[in-house]
Amino acid sequence: MPYEDEVYGCPADVGLQMISGKWKPRILYELFQGTRRFGELQRAIPDVSRHVLTVHLRELEHGGIVSRTVYAEVPPKVEYTMTEYGRSFEPVLEALVHLGEAYIASRKDEHES
Amino acid sequence: MPYEDEVYGCPADVGLQMISGKWKPRILYELFQGTRRFGELQRAIPDVSRHVLTVHLRELEHGGIVSRTVYAEVPPKVEYTMTEYGRSFEPVLEALVHLGEAYIASRKDEHES
DNA sequence: CGGGATCCAGTAAGATACTG
DNA sequence: CAGTATCTTACTGGATCCCG
Numbered sequence A, B: 001m002p003y004e005d006e007v008y009g010c011p012a013d014v015g016l017q018m019i020s021g022k023w024k025p026r027i028l029y030e031l032f033q034g035t036r037r038f039g040e041l042q043r044a045i046p047d048v049s050r051h052v053l054t055v056h057l058r059e060l061e062h063g064g065i066v067s068r069t070v071y072a073e074v075p076p077k078v079e080y081t082m083t084e085y086g087r088s089f090e091p092v093l094e095a096l097v098h099l100g101e102a103y104i105a106s107r108k109d110e111h112e113s
Numbered sequence C: 001c002g003g004g005a006t007c008c009a010g011t012a013a014g015a016t017a018c019t020g
Numbered sequence D: 001c002a003g004t005a006t007c008t009t010a011c012t013g014g015a016t017c018c019c020g
Helices: A009-019 A024-032 A038-044 A050-062 A090-112 B009-019 B024-032 B038-044 B050-062 B090-112
Strands: A066-071 A077-082 B066-071 B077-082
Touching: A009 A024, A009 A090, A009 B024, A009 B090, A024 A038, A024 A050, A024 A077, A024 A090, A024 B009, A038 A050, A038 A077, A050 A066, A090 B009, A090 B090, B009 B024, B009 B090, B024 B038, B024 B050, B024 B077, B024 B090, B038 B050, B038 B077, B050 B066, B050 B077
Parallel strands: none
Antiparallel strands: A066 A077, B066 B077
């Protein structure tokens, strides 16, 4: 299904899929604050497995949201940094946080009523 | 896993899951433009099956994004309308469209280079 | 240290048939 | 018209083991 610029939904899906993934919002939150090494991300997000963290970072890299820098050292060192394009997702994620909080708050109100 | 307001990722996930689903962006696009009947949505988005359309609409309704109105007529008539809360997702979806288009444009540039 | 390869479970989505 | 029920398939994420 190639891109049709007359269809609204397709480009929205493209943008959505880039940040869709169980741990991507948390990964992005870390990287919005600065460059992180693989192990730092693992410690910051303890519930994600190495495998899934690797897969998500590869997807973010492929989408041009983060850049991956490998240092040819022993032991290996890999750093992940937000690209300029990736930073343009920050307001979107912030908006989703607010909307998610609004939903949570409304559900709590219902429950207490 | 209950809500912890110190964790950034959780509320972002809540907001994200509300608009995540293969056809939700297109459904929302239709409903941003006005109230639609079930059949109108089906004709506007021909590739979605009745089943999946029903499931997605139920999820949107449960999330408080759309409201569902059933008219006790024969033949049956059901209308879906964006709620005020749902309208607050419009700028987010628009931003995702722009970011998706930017990605598509960058990939095209690569391909032509 | 930062992965890759493989296998498995859970969920989302498509196809089809039936209903008030 | 607007669903529901059931089955099947595809994809996502988790667990484990191996590698430069």
